[in-house]
Amino acid sequence: MMKALVVVAHGSRREASNEEVRELVARLDESAGGSFAVVCAAFLELAEPSIPDAIVDVIDQGAGHVTVLPYFLSAGRHVATDIPAEIDKALVRRPGVEIHLAGYAGSSKAMLPLLLNLAKS
Amino acid sequence: MMKALVVVAHGSRREASNEEVRELVARLDESAGGSFAVVCAAFLELAEPSIPDAIVDVIDQGAGHVTVLPYFLSAGRHVATDIPAEIDKALVRRPGVEIHLAGYAGSSKAMLPLLLNLAKS
Numbered sequence: 001m002m003k004a005l006v007v008v009a010h011g012s013r014r015e016a017s018n019e020e021v022r023e024l025v026a027r028l029d030e031s032a033g034g035s036f037a038v039v040c041a042a043f044l045e046l047a048e049p050s051i052p053d054a055i056v057d058v059i060d061q062g063a064g065h066v067t068v069l070p071y072f073l074s075a076g077r078h079v080a081t082d083i084p085a086e087i088d089k090a091l092v093r094r095p096g097v098e099i100h101l102a103g104y105a106g107s108s109k110a111m112l113p114l115l116l117n118l119a120k121s
Numbered sequence: 122m123m124k125a126l127v128v129v130a131h132g133s134r135r136e137a138s139n140e141e142v143r144e145l146v147a148r149l150d151e152s153a154g155g156s157f158a159v160v161c162a163a164f165l166e167l168a169e170p171s172i173p174d175a176i177v178d179v180i181d182q183g184a185g186h187v188t189v190l191p192y193f194l195s196a197g198r199h200v201a202t203d204i205p206a207e208i209d210k211a212l213v214r215r216p217g218v219e220i221h222l223a224g225y226a227g228s229s230k231a232m233l234p235l236l237l238n239l240a241k242s
């Protein structure tokens with residue numbers, strides 16, 4: 001089954017911040033290898049594409065399984081409530097697709113060594 | 122010379138998010154080993170301690186070199202302008218101390234494999 005990854009950022013009024021996310025996700029797409037056939041960025045607000053639009057788009061490209069990864073540092077309302085609600089909107093438009101909500105960036109065990117390495121450099 | 126690390130988060134109205142940062146920083150303190158004698162959290166807004174208060178506190182504990190690490194995902198106004206301005210406030214109160222502004226979390230090359238591992242798990 002074709003797998004897709006949608007990385008969800010908050011979205012910013014500052015377009016350079018949205019572009020920084022899109023560039024990170026483009027690099028992620030290059031690194032994803034065989035794990036995900038398609039990797040794309042989506043935004044909770046203030047930037048395009050929306051989460052449901054991005055999910056519908058990868059499904060229409062052939063994905064039968066979509067992983068949604070919140071690019072957020074803490075488990076606030078956006079991660080707990082708003083992103084699941086956006087996923088539900090996509091499921092209304094494309095029922096029957098498997099969608100997996102991955103852990104948010106700040107929940108990764110790799111965040112600790114990442115910060116320590118940054119602090120030392 | 123005694124070195125200190127101050128990890129700066131945005132700060133949230135949701136106290137659980139601030140507490141999540143404090144817990145991450147406490148784990149960072151345990152992992153920092155010989156690199157930093159003191160590791161503490163600070164917040165740009167909405168939570169305590171402020172950046173200048175945290176910097177002054179570690180200096181008064183004996184630090185002669187302070188690394189400030191922005192726990193932010195993108196290089197927006199907060200990282201580029203607001204955090205340096207808060208550092209300047211600390212330097213007015215404790216002149217002559219060396220303060221190094223580290224890269225923000227989202228600038229780390231380790232962010233890409235972190236996200237890919239989260240997406241696969």
